[in-house]
Amino acid sequence: MIPTHRFERRVHRRTAILGAAAFVLQGLSARAASTAAPRVAAIDWAAAETLIAVGITPIAIADLAGFRASFAHLPDMVGTIDLGSTWEPNFELLDRLKPDMIYLPSWSSLSRAQLEQIAAVRLCDIHGKGGDPIDKARSFGESVLNELTTMSEPSAIRQLEARLQRITRKISPRPVFLLNLRSTSRFVNVYATGSLPDSALVHVGLQNAWQGPVNGFGFASIGAEKLLQSPDASIVVLNQNDRTTEMLSRLERNIFWASMPALRAGRVHVSPPISVFGGLLSATTFAEWLADTFDKAT
Amino acid sequence: MAQTVERRPRISPSLPFSVLFVGLLSLMLAAINLQRVLPPSEWLDALSSKQPGSLQELLFAWAALPRLAVAFLCGTALSLSGLLFQQSLRNPLAEPTTLGTSAGAQAALLASLVWAPGLLGVGQGPIAIFGAALATATVFGICSRAGRSPISIILAGLVVNLTLGTICAIIILLYPEQSEDLAQWQTGRLEQTGWMPALCLGLCLLTGWAITAFLCRSLRLLEMEDAVVISLGMKPAWLRGISLATAIIVAGAVVATIGTIGFIGLAVPALARALGARDLRVLVLWAPLLGGLILVLADQIVQMPVFLNGQFPTGTFASILGAPVLLVLLSGTRSRTLRSVSRPMTSSRLLIGPHHLLGIILITLALLAVSLALGRGPSGWEWSTDIELIKRWRLMRVEASLSAGILLGISGVLIQRVTANPMASPEVMGISAGATIGAIALLFVSTTFTSGDLFVACAIGSLLVTSAIVILARRSNFAPDRIILIGIAVSTIIGAIGAFVIAMGGPTRGLLLTWFSGSTHRVTQDQAMLVAAVAILAMVVVPLFGRSLEVLELGEDNARALGLPVSATRGAIILYSAISTAAATIIVGPASFVGLLAPHMVRQIGIHRPLPQIFASAFAGGALMLVADWLGRTLIFPWQMPAGLLTALIGGPLFLYSMRQRR
Numbered sequence: 001m002i003p004t005h006r007f008e009r010r011v012h013r014r015t016a017i018l019g020a021a022a023f024v025l026q027g028l029s030a031r032a033a034s035t036a037a038p039r040v041a042a043i044d045w046a047a048a049e050t051l052i053a054v055g056i057t058p059i060a061i062a063d064l065a066g067f068r069a070s071f072a073h074l075p076d077m078v079g080t081i082d083l084g085s086t087w088e089p090n091f092e093l094l095d096r097l098k099p100d101m102i103y104l105p106s107w108s109s110l111s112r113a114q115l116e117q118i119a120a121v122r123l124c125d126i127h128g129k130g131g132d133p134i135d136k137a138r139s140f141g142e143s144v145l146n147e148l149t150t151m152s153e154p155s156a157i158r159q160l161e162a163r164l165q166r167i168t169r170k171i172s173p174r175p176v177f178l179l180n181l182r183s184t185s186r187f188v189n190v191y192a193t194g195s196l197p198d199s200a201l202v203h204v205g206l207q208n209a210w211q212g213p214v215n216g217f218g219f220a221s222i223g224a225e226k227l228l229q230s231p232d233a234s235i236v237v238l239n240q241n242d243r244t245t246e247m248l249s250r251l252e253r254n255i256f257w258a259s260m261p262a263l264r265a266g267r268v269h270v271s272p273p274i275s276v277f278g279g280l281l282s283a284t285t286f287a288e289w290l291a292d293t294f295d296k297a298t
Numbered sequence: 299m300a301q302t303v304e305r306r307p308r309i310s311p312s313l314p315f316s317v318l319f320v321g322l323l324s325l326m327l328a329a330i331n332l333q334r335v336l337p338p339s340e341w342l343d344a345l346s347s348k349q350p351g352s353l354q355e356l357l358f359a360w361a362a363l364p365r366l367a368v369a370f371l372c373g374t375a376l377s378l379s380g381l382l383f384q385q386s387l388r389n390p391l392a393e394p395t396t397l398g399t400s401a402g403a404q405a406a407l408l409a410s411l412v413w414a415p416g417l418l419g420v421g422q423g424p425i426a427i428f429g430a431a432l433a434t435a436t437v438f439g440i441c442s443r444a445g446r447s448p449i450s451i452i453l454a455g456l457v458v459n460l461t462l463g464t465i466c467a468i469i470i471l472l473y474p475e476q477s478e479d480l481a482q483w484q485t486g487r488l489e490q491t492g493w494m495p496a497l498c499l500g501l502c503l504l505t506g507w508a509i510t511a512f513l514c515r516s517l518r519l520l521e522m523e524d525a526v527v528i529s530l531g532m533k534p535a536w537l538r539g540i541s542l543a544t545a546i547i548v549a550g551a552v553v554a555t556i557g558t559i560g561f562i563g564l565a566v567p568a569l570a571r572a573l574g575a576r577d578l579r580v581l582v583l584w585a586p587l588l589g590g591l592i593l594v595l596a597d598q599i600v601q602m603p604v605f606l607n608g609q610f611p612t613g614t615f616a617s618i619l620g621a622p623v624l625l626v627l628l629s630g631t632r633s634r635t636l637r638s639v640s641r642p643m644t645s646s647r648l649l650i651g652p653h654h655l656l657g658i659i660l661i662t663l664a665l666l667a668v669s670l671a672l673g674r675g676p677s678g679w680e681w682s683t684d685i686e687l688i689k690r691w692r693l694m695r696v697e698a699s700l701s702a703g704i705l706l707g708i709s710g711v712l713i714q715r716v717t718a719n720p721m722a723s724p725e726v727m728g729i730s731a732g733a734t735i736g737a738i739a740l741l742f743v744s745t746t747f748t749s750g751d752l753f754v755a756c757a758i759g760s761l762l763v764t765s766a767i768v769i770l771a772r773r774s775n776f777a778p779d780r781i782i783l784i785g786i787a788v789s790t791i792i793g794a795i796g797a798f799v800i801a802m803g804g805p806t807r808g809l810l811l812t813w814f815s816g817s818t819h820r821v822t823q824d825q826a827m828l829v830a831a832v833a834i835l836a837m838v839v840v841p842l843f844g845r846s847l848e849v850l851e852l853g854e855d856n857a858r859a860l861g862l863p864v865s866a867t868r869g870a871i872i873l874y875s876a877i878s879t880a881a882a883t884i885i886v887g888p889a890s891f892v893g894l895l896a897p898h899m900v901r902q903i904g905i906h907r908p909l910p911q912i913f914a915s916a917f918a919g920g921a922l923m924l925v926a927d928w929l930g931r932t933l934i935f936p937w938q939m940p941a942g943l944l945t946a947l948i949g950g951p952l953f954l955y956s957m958r959q960r961r
Contacts (some may be wrong), residue, residue: 215804
């Protein structure tokens with residue numbers, strides 16, 4: 001990759017983390033004023049992010065290590081307990097933690113019956129259930145606010161909404177591929193309708209260049225040569241931390257990648273680390289980065 | 299000299315005609331697909347120019363054509379590998395996927411993907427070939443004492459496959475992100491982005507084929523007994539070693555290039571034989587050719603736009619296509635592939651006495667107490683006396699896994715005795731796979747199903763598959779080999795479909811992964827009661843089969859002479875095992891292999907009469923599941939290890955060890 005890209009990425013990453021941290025601290029101080037914190041467990045990662053954004057640290061999160069790795073932009077959590085895998089959270093442990101509320105992804109709601117024996121269960125439907133993830137994230141954030149906090153406006157969610165509002169359709173439309181790289185350079189994961197990155201992309205006014213079929217989470221694994229079907233498209237590589245650099249270097253040996261018009265024209269951008277399974281905070285940060293990047297790129 | 303009188307091998311015309319037909323068909327489809335990439339008038343330009351000009355030319359010369367080449371080379375390589383395995387082992391069922399070769403390559407690739415990604419830069423080929431060789435060597439190492447009988451090799455291969463699959467599943471559960479790419483390898487996708495893989499594979503294949511052609515005359519001798527071969531002055535061990543090494547390297551190279559493609563290695567040589575090629579000299583030339591063309595055909599069909607926009611993996615499609623071919627072949631010929639093995643001589647015969655019963659009761663109680671009370675909490679290990687907690691989260695899991703183990707233990711013995719085949723089991727026969735297909739079908743019909751729906755779907759699936767097996771096997775009077783082959787075919791199709799759904803990712807991925815891993819995590823009280831009821835019923839009903847089983851053991855003719863309706867009895871017992879298996883599969887998934895392991899453990903101890911064997915196996919299965927469930931809950935707390943995976947992981951090596959010990 002070209003060095004400037006890397007530098008740009010680092011700067012963006014730093015601003016993103018600082019921004020998120022400041023934002024969350026603000027939320028925390030607001031929370032401190034209200035009554036005793038509700039005890040909430042999050043099996044859904046998008047829900048966990050939303051909770052932290054409004055100043056509620058979950059007492060337990062499923063696959064905590066995985067969550068920390070994917071959501072590096074969030075500040076450290078103290079005392080949060082690992083619940084085991086997202087798919088099979090440890091019921092027994094959860095029961096003994098005596099939560100007031102459990103947030104469950106609606107795409108794996110099979111455990112709902114068991115969890116309802118422990119505490120009230122709320123489904124988080126941002127991912128995997130169709131519809132626009134940003135809209136879903138917005139209404140999910142509202143529901144969290146209504147149910148768990150007594151904060152008066154302007155609340156954390158309202159602020160995110162305002163930030164999103166500012167960049168609505170800010171960029172002139174042009175096609176963009178959203179890619180997640182794989183360890184074999186023969187394939188890439190392309191994100192489209194139904195995924196959070198696509199939702200942010202459309203929000204700032206860009207178009208998704210991938211029109212083919214995708215799975216329930218809004219992505220598909222395709223041969224790298226399929227990207228040539230839209231030669232005019234720009235490319236955004238969704239950053240997965242240290243793995244991305246290695247995979248990019250592997251891709252350079254791929255003749256299709258090398259002859260991609262976007263690469264020659266400098267229209268390949270590597271995003272700051274983002275979580276594709278995040279909530280409104282991830283969506284806002286990513287949308288702002290998109291608006292910023294494509295604003296400069298014109 | 300024998301050579302001078304030897305005639306040139308005769309080729310019946312049906313083989314060249316079939317090859318020509320498949321070749322023309324795949325050429326036609328390839329032409330249709332290629333002209334969608336680039337108009338035919340520009341094909342020559344695209345090929346002759348050193349630097350591709352337009353994007354279309356690039357796609358044509360660097361994606362479409364290499365893919366065509368890789369498809370042909372992979373088909374050829376797999377057929378050659380299968381042929382070599384079959385010839386040198388004198389076993390028509392031997393091929394890279396039944397001997398653990400492909401699974402070994404795959405596991406090695408996954409392990410390096412997760413723990414040493416730098417190694418992949420060195421090249422996937424050596425890693426895959428290393429894994430393939432290791433797994434195959436394990437299979438042979440285990441069978442070396444058992445005299446390499448065809449059945450023991452296939453059985454060892456099966457268990458090695460299962461154990462490696464389990465290891466992969468555990469890696470996937472623990473490292474979901476890194477192992478996502480494995481899914482692509484498992485489905486065998488052929489997309490290419492350059493000529494390098496085709497070139498390497500081609501070179502490998504050419505070498506392998508040259509060695510085979512060179513050794514062809516000597517390899518034919520392996521069709522005879524080893525003593526005869528030695529008396530002719532040949533060294534069968536050397537011959538076998540060279541041809542097996544060639545087969546392994548060729549198959550490993552295929553896995554490294556595109557992943558696992560099942561069935562070609564098994565079905566294509568069988569097809570070529572059915573088309574009249576009996577002589578190895580004919581087969582060596584025509585079977586690889588046929589295999590290459592068949593895979594090209596499958597790959598071109600998959601690339602048609604009507605097929606999921608060309609995203610359907612070729613490997614999955616080839617399996618779905620190949621399995622029925624195998625079934626048709628089976629129903630046409632009266633195969634004598636796996637003769638039912640005479641019961642092992644009973645060196646130790648254990649008679650069950652009262653003190654045994656007392657011991658069993660004590661062990662059961664101890665196991666129950668430990669698995670209910672001993673566990674891990676937020677602050678470490680503890681002996682829990684919180685009855686409420688135990689009743690709420692542990693009781694039904696204990697109940698369900700115990701019952702499921704009992705059911706699988708019973709069905710295992712029933713099926714092994716009825717088919718007179720020690721490698722039969724509900725898992726091997728595809729009954730569990732039937733339950734899986736029910737579950738997958740449900741996934742596509744509804745996204746908001748309850749566990750009750752799941753049970754019904756699984757029961758319907760396994761009953762359908764069992765009925766299919768019963769109907770297909772009826773014609774051959776439930777010949778053991780036929781039943782096993784049908785089971786392997788069914789399991790392979792269903793496994794391929796499952797791998798494809800997992801590879802698509804999305805919300806169903808996790809559900810299927812847990813299903814295949816056999817987790818007792820979500821068992822409800824109702825489910826537990828249901829399975830327990832089925833298990834208790836089985837304990838009551840099964841003694842009724844006791845006499846029939848003893849009579850069946852005397853051999854078919856004797857049984858008939860004693861007035862036993864042999865076919866009807868066999869059908870009834872198999873159907874009953876299917877229902878039991880369906881109930882157990884809901885709890886522990888399709889791959890626990892308790893139904894295979896428990897009866898073997900019991901036989902190992904020396905219990906041989908039908909009824910004691912059934913009850914001992916029920917106890918062994920129940921205990922195995924109970925321990926697995928407890929370990930699964932505590933070993934990596936707060937994470938959980940699915941019980942089905944654990945039984946396979948513990949039981950697999952144990953089984954292989956006991957196989958090796960047995961004379």
